[in-house]
Amino acid sequence: MVLHGRDLLGIEDLSRDEISQILDVATAFKTDRERSVFARSLDGKSLAMIFARVSTRTRVSFEVAMTHLGGHGLYLRPDEMQWHRGEEIRDTSRVLSRYVEGIVIRIAEHELIVQLAEYASIPVINAMTLREHPCQALADLLTIREKKGRLAGIKLAYAAAPYSVGNSLMFAAGKLGMDMRLAIPREFPPDEKIVNAAKDEASKTGGRILVTENISEAVQGADVVYSLGWGPAEIWTDAKYEKEREKRNKLFGSMRITSELLEKSDKHVLFMHCLPAFREREVADAVIEGPHSVVFDEAENRLHVQKAILTMLL
Numbered sequence: 001m002v003l004h005g006r007d008l009l010g011i012e013d014l015s016r017d018e019i020s021q022i023l024d025v026a027t028a029f030k031t032d033r034e035r036s037v038f039a040r041s042l043d044g045k046s047l048a049m050i051f052a053r054v055s056t057r058t059r060v061s062f063e064v065a066m067t068h069l070g071g072h073g074l075y076l077r078p079d080e081m082q083w084h085r086g087e088e089i090r091d092t093s094r095v096l097s098r099y100v101e102g103i104v105i106r107i108a109e110h111e112l113i114v115q116l117a118e119y120a121s122i123p124v125i126n127a128m129t130l131r132e133h134p135c136q137a138l139a140d141l142l143t144i145r146e147k148k149g150r151l152a153g154i155k156l157a158y159a160a161a162p163y164s165v166g167n168s169l170m171f172a173a174g175k176l177g178m179d180m181r182l183a184i185p186r187e188f189p190p191d192e193k194i195v196n197a198a199k200d201e202a203s204k205t206g207g208r209i210l211v212t213e214n215i216s217e218a219v220q221g222a223d224v225v226y227s228l229g230w231g232p233a234e235i236w237t238d239a240k241y242e243k244e245r246e247k248r249n250k251l252f253g254s255m256r257i258t259s260e261l262l263e264k265s266d267k268h269v270l271f272m273h274c275l276p277a278f279r280e281r282e283v284a285d286a287v288i289e290g291p292h293s294v295v296f297d298e299a300e301n302r303l304h305v306q307k308a309i310l311t312m313l314l
Helices: 016-030 055-067 089-100 110-119 134-148 167-178 192-205 215-219 233-237 239-255 295-313
Strands: 046-051 072-076 101-106 124-128 155-159 179-183 208-212 224-227 270-273
Touching: 016 101, 016 134, 016 167, 016 192, 016 295, 046 055, 046 089, 046 192, 055 101, 055 295, 089 110, 101 110, 110 124, 124 134, 124 295, 134 167, 134 224, 134 295, 155 167, 155 215, 167 179, 167 192, 167 208, 179 215, 192 208, 233 239, 270 295
Parallel strands: 046 072, 046 101, 101 124, 155 179, 155 224, 179 208, 224 270
Antiparallel strands: none
16 A cells, blocks of 8 residues: 555656556456455544535445445535634634544635645545546546556547646546647647646656647547547636636537537547536437447446545555
8 A cells, every 4th residue: 555644635646556546446446346355444534524615426436435345435515614714724624634544625726725735644645626636537447447457658638628627637647648639729828837748747657748739639539539528617617707708618619529520539448537427418329329439338337436545544
């Protein structure tokens, strides 16, 4: 358990071998659910689950994972904590460290997770910030490895806004020798530092990171085509963002994944989406319900990866 006691703030912080070990443990959980040697590994342990942003898969998979492992997941909303009234995050962090064995947190600002981890004496796990979503990326990698038998050399086309999942996949692609092509409008450029860091890793592993505005170039011969929403959830639900919605729909419209677009990729291409999917916006219904789609296998793998992360860290 090389990760014991560590934080998981991003794929950026994991080595190639550590990623592989997490996937191996996740596979062990998935293939032997009832008799796994780790089945009751967290008996008597508790996990604080702080969710400042809405969640379905991440929250449920962490809570169910803790239950299956014999532990307890404690759901916390910041607006129900003293943190919401102005308590400093360093105080919250140190108090929770006296009560529970780990903290999972989903919040927009990555800097707050870094600060929480700085003052915690227990592992802190990033359940998504706008910078990274390592748990989702690990489940994606597990899915690709299951379906394709490998990760090195895989051609991954990504068509979405360049944040969170996209950043984590870039870091992973660089470390694992994958060929990742990001189709992104020029008006929404990815973080240059993250792109350069991923490219630096790729130069050591035989991988490649390509940023393009041309979706056809990205999907050409791809083994995996990956789509997700075109921006944070509040943009699509809050009336004050109407102009921003119109802007994104116009700029990202050409990135919509259709059956015709998939025909440019490998004939055995996988279609992946981290969900929730807004059908007929970023992806055609025929694609997500079609023979190339593995989105629900991908969603299931969140549970197995969460078990691996919790077991290895806690």
